[in-house]
């Protein structure tokens with residue numbers, strides 16, 4: 001996948017690589033990021049958003065707690081973004097931080113989650129409806145986010161399913177294949 005606008009108003013802000021997942025931005029009246037990567041790419045993310053004319057994100061949706069998706073959350077939170085995550089992901093981000101990066105716990109900082117959800121629900125941010133879906137398996141709190149923009153549906157799955165349709169990384173502390181197959 002290449003950096004840029006994938007469908008109207010949905011951007012791939014940073015391609016996966018090194019210690020980072022793909023990071024997407026949704027352009028509404030406010031900017032929403034889906035996942036936020038590691039602190040080392042924070043500046044780059046801001047720069048890339050600016051190059052697409054996107055203001056600093058008001059909200060960050062976190063698909064799951066792994067470092068390559070969530071570690072920079074505290075930086076965004078410090079600078080005014082509100083973090084949205086499933087309550088089990090929130091537990092990892094706020095308390096059980098070893099779940100974020102078991103091999104490198106000393107690099108992990110706590111991130112406060114402003115909006116937590118338990119059941120699937122729809123929220124509206126900046127005029128865009130976002131379906132928050134709990135899709136556990138890859139981790140206990142793994143979530144997917146479904147949006148519809150100008151008649152096109154877009155589903156963000158984190159590491160649940162890879163681009164080739166295969167199941168994502170299975171090494172997580174709380175990976176659960178039975179949960180995943182129910183999704």
Ligand SMILES: [Zn+2]
Pocket residue numbers: 064066138159169
């Ligand atoms: Zn993961």
